[in-house]
Amino acid sequence: MSSLQPIQALNLDSVQQQAFVKYFHSLPDKPPTTVRIFDRNDYYSVHGVDATTSAREVFSSISNIKRMGIEPNRLDYLVLSKGNFEILIRKLLLVRRYRVEIYVTEGSVKSCEWMLKYKGSPGNLSQLEEILGEGLGSTSDQSPCLMAVNIKSDTVTKGRLLGVACISQGDYLLSVSEFTDDDLLTELETIAVQMAPSECIVASTENDDYKALKKVMVRANITLTKLKKSDFSTEGLIQDLNRLLKFKESQQQDANAFPETRKQVAMTSLAAAIRYTSLVNENTNFGRFRLVTIQPDCFLHLDAAALTALNVLPELGDTSHAPSRSLLGLLDRCRTQHGKRLLAQWLRQPLRDINLINERLDIVELLVNSSQLRLQLHDDHLRRIPDLQALARRLTRKKANLHDCYRIYQAINRLPSLLQCLAEADNATVHSSLAEPISELNDDLDKFQQMIETTMDMNAVDRGDFLVKPSFDEQLQSLAEEIEKLQSSAEKELSKAARDLGLDSGKSIKLEINPQNGFYFRVTMKEEQSLRGNKKYTIIDAVKGGVRFKSNALEGITEEYLQAKSSYEKVQDNVVAEIIAIAAGYSECLFCLSHILSRLDVLVSFAVAATTAPYPYCRPLLTEELDEFVLKEVRHPCLEVQEGVSYIPNDVTFKRDSCLMHIVTGANMGGKSTWMRSCGVAALLAHTGCLVPAASAKIPLLRALCARVGATDREDKGQSTFMLEMIESAAILRTATPDSLVLVDELGRGTSTYEGCGIAWAIAEKLATDSKCFCLFATHYHELTRLPSLHPRVVVNSHAEASVVDQQLLLLHRIAPGPATHSLGLHVAKLADLPDTIIKYAEEKQAQLETNLFEVESSVKTEETSEGQRLIVDFLRKCKKIQETVSSDEEMMQEINKLKQEVLQQNSKYVRSLLMT
Incomplete structure (x- = not known):
């Protein structure tokens, strides 16, 4: 990280400082996710809360912040060198996903004649290309993604060094990361969840690293493909990147300028991915792709187990998107295809930036409270927007046609009414994050509209034809006039045929045309007799719709017509190719517009889901402190929408000084798992920027959400239930920190x-x-309810309430403090109609086992406990010495038996109680 040299403070006197402070406070309000930067020629300055944000991003500290002005109007500020300015811009736009406004002065830097010159946002980087370069830009729309992974031994840490590369062709995005990982590849699994690749390519091998990687991909439902090791060679990679990447104008056309290319292992993966997808074989890819570093720490840590436990996404192959089956199905009220893709991405990538989360919540809350605005956006404007991302990609690849251009034209035509709708909200966040970027893009696309209006035949569009206006090109005009004359001649032949056959022109005899036969006449089967014996006409065929026939004159007209039509289409194809080439220049604007509209679509979808729920959702209070985590009357959003369900809400309370862990016991089917899942879902929704199904919610900003829920196995993968539990538990222990939420079930x-x-x-x-x-x-192990006595003010007991009324089990689905008083497993067995003889025998066996356990517990509580434990420790030490001195197993067992008898002669109740169990 470069230092703040040589500029340390603003070179302004007190009067100039006061003038700037006054000007700064006169600027319109903005959300905290927009950062204003002032260009002072040789350096830059950032002020107010933006100074704190910038200092943390660039220096990971606020020690460089200074103050200007005099009390009570003092203003914090931070000075940035040009190098640190670029670092800040990159982090704000590409990592934090903030917006940037850059002000320049029209006069002296000491004056206050500032103007907003440059603006940038994550979806619109065009004005800042000279600073960032499009190779580092990214759009957020999710498209099919390919991942490549290469694992090397790290000679420094003696661990595993992973290089990961992802290619999202729909977004023209190359993403890479290089990091060390543990033997379970925990970090890789997090990236796999966030990037959601459909396929992962690896070098062909069968070592332990490959086996661990395969387990990760199996858990994440990602197809694994082996390639030759030689495919992971960087030979020729820089040349390929030089062709694929989009460089900024002033930059040397050399991929080595990108810091990502210094990640050597990641580059081997990127080389393999480029070869696998044959990107360089398609010249429309040249100069289009961006190269970025994957930033997993910007999002809430989720692994595949957590996604499955919380039913975040539907199972593979489930296209129903039923609201009761997954969170995605519940929240997906999107009206656009790119909105649907973005919603899935947001659920995989919950935010960890409190400002970005609150910005989303501000807009969702506004939409919930304003039914008119919500309904106008959802039922009118958004449903008329096509998949702009897909259309923009078709333009770029020269695969588009006039119909595609017209669909884009229609979408742009709707923008003014959409902007008017957003303006009525009169909200600063909506204006800054949605309306203003859409308005600017609408201005940029104005010439696209003019081009379509100038070139397309709108009258033909009404008939379903997408053609170029004949008047647009002289040759087209001439051919169009010739075609029109031939059509007129065909109409005359129709009138002549009607007179010859004694039929009514246009009614009993009609003139039709198709590409195979050109012009022809058609009469109904009833009128077919009028053709019999008439040598002037030749019958083509007889079909259900009637008899088709032609005359020699009409056939001559047809030949000329088809020839003229073919010539017209050839000329039109050339004109259309020129139109598409010009339209392709607007693809970047269309990608940006697609991103902003999909963002609006998802936020509207959140609001619609919240307002159509059986019970109200609330706005969560996100805090950066980890003192408490409180949910009042929380519900599971998917379960409560099931038909015939009357949901019973419960509270969840964590407090750092009194309760960090709940040991939850109670009857099976009593609601323990649902309670836990509802807590996890609420936390995930809050970090996504969605309202939560609860009366109130106070949620700390979390780093990770881990879950080990459900009894499943993978017999086809050689993993038992217990093995799967241990794998997931090991991952949780390595991941969990004080800012984590962990759910463990049974x-x-x-x-x-x-x-x-x-x-x-x-x-x-x-x-x-x-x-x-x-x-x-x-847990079903009642022994764990002793933990609160060993760790007071950390662990508490909770249980799912249930009662037995007239020998019948009544599950109350309420979570109450304290441990479950007794097990109700036998009552559950009765509900399942287990035979009475089995139930009775089970009751007898239960009584016998509980008696033995009572004796163990009683002996543990006596004063002989410590003495008994000393005897066992001494016994084990002597056993260890025997192992070192004896020469055979038989001799060793003899010595151990002697030691055992010595211990038993001590008559320790503690030892005997252990042996009895």
Whole structure:
């Protein structure tokens, strides 16, 4: 990171400072996600809250911030060198997704004659290309994505160095990342979830790294394809990038200028991906692609297990998008295709920037409260917008036609009425983040509209034909006149044929045309007898619609007509090619417009989903402090919309000084899992910028959301339920931090009771004491309810309430404080109609086992506990020494048995109780 040299402070006297402070405060209001930067020729300055934002981005500290002016109107400011200015612009636009306004002065830098000269946003970087270069720009629309991964041994850390590259051809985007990862490839899984590739290519190998990578891709439902190792060679890569990448005007046409190309392992993956997709074989790709670094830390950490546990996306192959089956299905009220893609991306990439989250929430809350605005946008404006991203890509690839141009023209025509609708909201955030960018793009696209109006035959459009105006080209005009004359001649032949056959022209006999036969006459089967024996006419065929026939004169007209039509189409094709080439110049504007409209579409979709829910949603309060996490009367949004469901809401409360972990017990089907999922879904929705299904919500800004929920296995992949639990639990332990939410449900199944209980205990205690994360830990091991006594003010007990009334189990679906008083598994078994003999025997066995466990617990509580533990430790130490001295297994077992008898002779109740169990 470059230092702040040599400029440290503004070179302004007190009068000039006061004048600038006054001018700065006179500027119109803006959201915190717009940063204003002032160009002072040799350096730049940023002021107010923007100074704090900029200092954190560039220097990771606010120590460089200074103050100008006099009390009470003092103003914070930060001075940036040109190098730091570029770093800031890149981070704000490409990482934080903020907007930037750059002011320049018309006179002296010491005067206050400022004007807004440049503006940039994540979806519109055209004015800042000289600073950023389009190679680093990105659009947010999600399109099919290919990932390539290469793993090398890191000689410095002795770990795994991963190079990842993604190609999104629909966005003309190349994304790369290089990082060290653990043996479970946790970071790779996070990137895979965020980028959502449909396929991952790797070098052909069968080592442990490949096996770990394969497990990640299996969990994320990503197809894995092996390539030859030689495909991961960077030979010729720079030359390919020089052709594919879009460089800024003043930049040397050399891909080496991009810092991403210094990520050597990532470049091997990018080279393989480019070869696999044959990008350089299509010349329309040249000068179009951007190269960016993947930024996973900008989003809430989610792995595949969390996506599955919270039902964020529908299962593969599920095209129903049913609201009760997934969050995507519930929230997808989008009216545009690019909006639908962006919604899925937002759900995979919940934000971690509180300003960006609140900006989304501001707009959604406005739309919820303004039904007229919401309905106008949803039911009228947005549903008429075509897939502009796909149309822009067709233009770029020279695959578009006049119909595509007309669809774009129609969308642009709707923008003024859409802008008028947004203006009626009279909201600064809506104006800055939506209306103003759309208005500017509308101005940029004005000449596109003029071109379409000048070149297209709008009268033909009404008939469903998309043609160039004949008057646009002299040759077309001449051919059009010839075609019109031939049509007129054909009409005369129709009148002549009607007189010859005694039929009514245009009614019982008609003139028709098709590409195969040209002009022909047609009469109904009823009038067919009038043709019999008439040698002037030749019958073409007889079909259900009637008899088709022609005359020699009409056939001659047809030949001339088809020849003229063919010539017209050839000339028109040349004109259309010129139109498409000109229209392709507007593709960047169309990509930007697509992004902004899809963003509006998703926000409207959030509002529609919230207003059509059975019960009201609330706006969550996001905080940067990790003191508490409180949800009042939270509901599961997918479950409450199911038919016939009357949802019972519950509260979730975490407080740093009293309750970080809930040990949740209670009857099966009592609502434990639903309660936990509703908490996770609320956190995810809040970070996405959506209202949450609760009476109120106070949610800290989280780094990660981890979940281990559900009893599933992957027999086809060789993974049992227990193995899958252990893999997911290991990932949670490595990921969880104090700013994480962890959901664990019924851990420890698939192995012995004591092993399972021990594992669940160890994991719960680790999460509570070391990770110190917010955690809901549901378990069927009642022993875990002792944890609160060992870790007071950290762990608490909660349970799903249930009652037994007249030998019938009544599940209340309420979560209450304290542990479950007793297990209700036998009552659940009765509900499942298990035979009475089995139930009775189970009750007897339960009583016997509980008696033995009571004796164990009683002995643990006596004063002999410490003495018994000392005897066992001493026994184990002696066993270890025996292993070092004896020469055979038989001799070792003899010595151990002797030691065992010595321990038993001590008559320790603690030892005997352990042996009995």
